[in-house]
Amino acid sequence: KLMMSLQEVNPRVRGIRLSSQSGLHSLTENNTRDIIQGAPQSFKEQINISSGDPQRAGMKPISFVRQVLAVCLCPELLSDEHLPLDVRLRALRLLEACDGESVGSYTASSGLPHVRQTIAEFIMKRDEGVPAYAKNIFISSGAQRALMVIVKLLSGGEGRLQTGVLIPHPCPHGLLPLLDEAGVMAVPYRLIEEENWAVDLSELERALTTARGRCEPRAIYISNPGNPTGHLQDRESIEEVIEFVSTERLLLLVDEVYQDSVYAPNKEFISYKKVLFEMDEHLRDTVELVSFHSLSCACVAECGLRAGYMEAVNMDPGVMHFVDTMLCTDINAPVTGQLALDLMLSPPGPGDPSYNTFVHETLVTRATLAQNSQRALKLLNDLPGMSCRPAMGGIYLYPRLDLPAEIKEQANMLGLEAVVLYCQMLLEEEDLIVGAGDDGTSGSHYLRLCILVPPDTLEEVLSRLSSFHLRLSDRKLNRIV
Amino acid sequence: KLMMSLQEVNPRVRGIRLSSQSGLHSLTENNTRDIIQGAPQSFKEQINISSGDPQRAGMKPISFVRQVLAVCLCPELLSDEHLPLDVRLRALRLLEACDGESVGSYTASSGLPHVRQTIAEFIMKRDEGVPAYAKNIFISSGAQRALMVIVKLLSGGEGRLQTGVLIPHPCPHGLLPLLDEAGVMAVPYRLIEEENWAVDLSELERALTTARGRCEPRAIYISNPGNPTGHLQDRESIEEVIEFVSTERLLLLVDEVYQDSVYAPNKEFISYKKVLFEMDEHLRDTVELVSFHSLSCACVAECGLRAGYMEAVNMDPGVMHFVDTMLCTDINAPVTGQLALDLMLSPPGPGDPSYNTFVHETLVTRATLAQNSQRALKLLNDLPGMSCRPAMGGIYLYPRLDLPAEIKEQANMLGLEAVVLYCQMLLEEEDLIVGAGDDGTSGSHYLRLCILVPPDTLEEVLSRLSSFHLRLSDRKLNRIV
Ligand SMILES: Cc1ncc(COP(=O)(O)O)c(C=O)c1O
Numbered sequence: 001k002l003m004m005s006l007q008e009v010n011p012r013v014r015g016i017r018l019s020s021q022s023g024l025h026s027l028t029e030n031n032t033r034d035i036i037q038g039a040p041q042s043f044k045e046q047i048n049i050s051s052g053d054p055q056r057a058g059m060k061p062i063s064f065v066r067q068v069l070a071v072c073l074c075p076e077l078l079s080d081e082h083l084p085l086d087v088r089l090r091a092l093r094l095l096e097a098c099d100g101e102s103v104g105s106y107t108a109s110s111g112l113p114h115v116r117q118t119i120a121e122f123i124m125k126r127d128e129g130v131p132a133y134a135k136n137i138f139i140s141s142g143a144q145r146a147l148m149v150i151v152k153l154l155s156g157g158e159g160r161l162q163t164g165v166l167i168p169h170p171c172p173h174g175l176l177p178l179l180d181e182a183g184v185m186a187v188p189y190r191l192i193e194e195e196n197w198a199v200d201l202s203e204l205e206r207a208l209t210t211a212r213g214r215c216e217p218r219a220i221y222i223s224n225p226g227n228p229t230g231h232l233q234d235r236e237s238i239e240e241v242i243e244f245v246s247t248e249r250l251l252l253l254v255d256e257v258y259q260d261s262v263y264a265p266n267k268e269f270i271s272y273k274k275v276l277f278e279m280d281e282h283l284r285d286t287v288e289l290v291s292f293h294s295l296s297c298a299c300v301a302e303c304g305l306r307a308g309y310m311e312a313v314n315m316d317p318g319v320m321h322f323v324d325t326m327l328c329t330d331i332n333a334p335v336t337g338q339l340a341l342d343l344m345l346s347p348p349g350p351g352d353p354s355y356n357t358f359v360h361e362t363l364v365t366r367a368t369l370a371q372n373s374q375r376a377l378k379l380l381n382d383l384p385g386m387s388c389r390p391a392m393g394g395i396y397l398y399p400r401l402d403l404p405a406e407i408k409e410q411a412n413m414l415g416l417e418a419v420v421l422y423c424q425m426l427l428e429e430e431d432l433i434v435g436a437g438d439d440g441t442s443g444s445h446y447l448r449l450c451i452l453v454p455p456d457t458l459e460e461v462l463s464r465l466s467s468f469h470l471r472l473s474d475r476k477l478n479r480i481v
Numbered sequence: 482k483l484m485m486s487l488q489e490v491n492p493r494v495r496g497i498r499l500s501s502q503s504g505l506h507s508l509t510e511n512n513t514r515d516i517i518q519g520a521p522q523s524f525k526e527q528i529n530i531s532s533g534d535p536q537r538a539g540m541k542p543i544s545f546v547r548q549v550l551a552v553c554l555c556p557e558l559l560s561d562e563h564l565p566l567d568v569r570l571r572a573l574r575l576l577e578a579c580d581g582e583s584v585g586s587y588t589a590s591s592g593l594p595h596v597r598q599t600i601a602e603f604i605m606k607r608d609e610g611v612p613a614y615a616k617n618i619f620i621s622s623g624a625q626r627a628l629m630v631i632v633k634l635l636s637g638g639e640g641r642l643q644t645g646v647l648i649p650h651p652c653p654h655g656l657l658p659l660l661d662e663a664g665v666m667a668v669p670y671r672l673i674e675e676e677n678w679a680v681d682l683s684e685l686e687r688a689l690t691t692a693r694g695r696c697e698p699r700a701i702y703i704s705n706p707g708n709p710t711g712h713l714q715d716r717e718s719i720e721e722v723i724e725f726v727s728t729e730r731l732l733l734l735v736d737e738v739y740q741d742s743v744y745a746p747n748k749e750f751i752s753y754k755k756v757l758f759e760m761d762e763h764l765r766d767t768v769e770l771v772s773f774h775s776l777s778c779a780c781v782a783e784c785g786l787r788a789g790y791m792e793a794v795n796m797d798p799g800v801m802h803f804v805d806t807m808l809c810t811d812i813n814a815p816v817t818g819q820l821a822l823d824l825m826l827s828p829p830g831p832g833d834p835s836y837n838t839f840v841h842e843t844l845v846t847r848a849t850l851a852q853n854s855q856r857a858l859k860l861l862n863d864l865p866g867m868s869c870r871p872a873m874g875g876i877y878l879y880p881r882l883d884l885p886a887e888i889k890e891q892a893n894m895l896g897l898e899a900v901v902l903y904c905q906m907l908l909e910e911e912d913l914i915v916g917a918g919d920d921g922t923s924g925s926h927y928l929r930l931c932i933l934v935p936p937d938t939l940e941e942v943l944s945r946l947s948s949f950h951l952r953l954s955d956r957k958l959n960r961i962v
């Protein structure tokens with residue numbers, strides 16, 4: 001008998017439902033292993049657009065961020081005159097903000113005070129003067145981790161007293177495992193596909209009402225701009241949500257990691273915090289809000305460096321103390337990531353030597369995102385049995401898939417979701433990995449596509465997806481005939 | 482009423498007992514704030530040796546590690562001929578190991594396959610041929626985080642069925658909060674001060690016996706070389722522990738983060754794994770062991786980059802699956818940290834351009850550590866009411882302190898532990914932060930001193946500590962007279 005046997009693993013951990021995506025991932029690894037072990041090498045180069053990982057797909061990093069980090073890691077580069085002067089000066093300032101003037105030292109568990117201050121100033125500027133304070137900002141090893149900290153604070157209770165959190169359906173694919181691990185019940189509210197995936201007040205009310213009695217709903221999670229829907233809430237929609245949480249006494253958790261990537265014409269990101277501060281005093285002073293942001297956002301997209309932050313608004317200082325306590329077990333977010341946050345939120349300004357390059361790189365990313373979205377939308381909607389709502393921001397498209405009955409039967413026999421089978425076949429036949437959408441209770445199926453990739457990669461993706469999809473429809477016909 | 486009030490915070494989170502150290506930390510911050518707000522500036526420069534953070538204290542990083550990371554972050558440096566050729570070639574190889582050839586991409590949640598392979602090869606070489614496999618190695622955001630993952634897997638049960646873990650007393654200061662957060666009961670076994678803090682079999686048996694009935698002891702945690710004791714276990718002691726865990730069916734968790742820093746003459750680090758594989762077959766095939774290592778070790782000491790790993794030996798593959806699941810919620814360890822692990826465990830070899838510098842830097846660190854330990858030991862033992870056991874490895878000394886009765890009374894009145902009051906006075910009077918040791922049930926008190934600091938910093942530390950300590954003894958005399 002093993003000392004630590006499977007049966008004895010913490011039941012809560014055993015209960016974590018990884019997304020259907022992860023099945024696909026292990027398939028990928030097996031595939032790779034086959035290649036290595038001498039299976040036919042005729043595969044195309046694999047492309048993976050299943051998750052938001054722009055640099056994996058070939059998007060370029062922001063030079064200023066990378067150059068400053070290189071100098072911080074290797075201060076002998078401070079005297080390298082090939083590097084722009086503002087890069088070296090900034091590195092010097094950031095090193096001074098680190099203990100021992102080194103990125104190799106631990107920091108306070110909520111992050112470097114200097115970076116927290118930069119974040120506060122960024123927020124205040126973004127929100128046109130709404131005050132923001134460093135003490136309310138907590139840096140963590142990514143937005144996902146920050147969210148986990150809050151969810152763990154909320155978690156507790158058993159049975160009908162178990163904490164519940166309202167979450168959108170569809171939702172970011174890391175969300176359900178996170179709630180499972182924290183021991184919190186997920187209470188889904190449907191986003192309205194017909195309205196391009198808008199948040200709908202009556203749906204929130206319905207979800208809350210059905211949840212009460214089954215659990216103790218204590219918070220609502222919003223993703224805006226939406227992952228994976230690409231929806232952007234307008235001021236009215238945000239106001240509705242704020243009034244709802246105030247009436248229902250819910251903590252408001254807003255994942256705003258794609259705030260830098262609104263690309264629809266005449267649309268603009270407004271933060272929940274700004275809207276809140278322009279509402280009635282009784283709301284402004286009482287609604288408890290936590291907003292999340294991350295290095296893994298669209299334009300900087302430094303997913304691998306692992307840093308993010310949250311800002312708490314109207315939160316009890318005693319509760320914030322426990323936020324800090326929770327962050328203590330992680331010790332601190334990686335210093336390179338913390339410094340990258342500083343660079344992302346306080347980039348070069350006009351006149352700085354790095355300014356033109358920075359502006360150019362950022363513009364290219366934004367333009368790519370907007371064009372890719374247009375281009376993919378058109379092509380997806382031209383395919384039979386595929387339809388996609390236009391997106392306004394974020395880095396995903398979420399097309400609906402009407403699958404042939406045969407695929408569904410075959411999936412059933414294999415014990416797979418139909419859309420997962422579709423994705424596996426796509427992988428095997430075209431070396432293309434896309435995300436399998438949330439399982440539709442309605443019998444409809446969706447794909448999750450990250451569209452922040454270089455334009456020629458997108459062309460290749462669309463061409464592989466179309467050939468496969470059309471072949472699949474033909475095959476169905478063949479067999480029926 | 483707040484939506485998220487203090488009373489409603491998850492009771493388990495509220496129950497996390499931060500070490501007395503953290504009180505000191507907030508004192509430090511207040512102190513700093515005073516300085517900024519224009520309080521008298523006559524303070525000495527603050528020195529903090531309370532935790533293991535060598536670079537904060539002024540120790541230099543390994544140039545090879547930093548140079549390669551700089552190139553990985555900023556690949557334009559690949560053509561910078563000021564950087565050694567092996568640095569640039571290594572960076573190229575590491576970039577090829579990253580998705581999209583960028584440190585900005587996510588990795589698998591257990592880490593980059595290339596780095597896991599490097600780790601396996603390092604272990605095999607260290608253990609003179611005992612096999613090690615990449616699939617049993619999990620990279621995480623530091624050793625602390627890796628330990629948390631395992632402890633969470635073990636955790637569960639209530640009351641007498643609550644999982645218990647045997648831990649040393651004294652222990653690393655992050656350990657108790659970690660167990661609290663995981664909901665696991667700490668079962669202390671005393672290390673034997675008279676034997677220079679050796680692990681004692683009868684103490685393990687006593688601890689286990691008293692624990693049974695109060696909880697369900699399922700694992701034992703060992704720190705070797707010991708934090709904060711500096712003790713190094715020899716082969717016999719390790720064999721005893723292995724036989725104990727085998728008989729008692731405990732999972733063996735060995736924190737070997739200071740394996741690179743054994744400095745006592747004629748002493749050498751032997752890993753638990755190597756000893757296990759040289760024991761009886763029935764032990765070799767059945768004892769479940771997890772060993773932890775970290776970038777935050779003595780010689781590389783890249784605490785801020787946040788990476789570590791664990792190797793699981795004889796662990797059920799089904800259980801390892803859940804290790805991976807748990808790591809998923811962190812997404813992945815920071816890529817810069819992962820690459821630094823690769824560099825630490827596979828440094829330049831003879832003939833490589835960076836070899837001489839690397840060897841020199843490593844030797845300087847080791848020599849500093851050995852000399853500092855000698856020097857501090859002598860001085861501490863010369864102080865009245867202070868006595869310190871010699872250390873063989875690690876980066877701490879743990880002197881015992883006989884405190885004047887007056888201090889104890891005063892601390893009592895203030896509601897503080899006596900040793901915490903001592904540390905606070907030391908901070909206020911000498912701007913020196915040392916760690917307060919685990920509270921002695923026996924009425925004895927201890928300090929935790931990180932000795933991996935530049936030699937002249939150590940001199941300054943010892944001089945401040947001596948003056949304060951002698952003043953304190955005098956003061957006592959004055960008042961008594
Ligand atoms: C909505 C959303 N939140 C959080 C994250 C994760 O952010 P991080 O990498 O900072 O943990 C993502 C990443 O894709 C995301 O889409």
Ligand SMILES: Cc1ncc(COP(=O)(O)O)c(C=O)c1O
Pocket residue numbers: 331533622623624625626653704708736738774775776777784788789
């Ligand atoms: C015994 C021990 N384990 C773990 C750690 C933490 O390691 P990491 O920084 O990799 O989380 C330390 C750091 O001081 C330590 O002393």
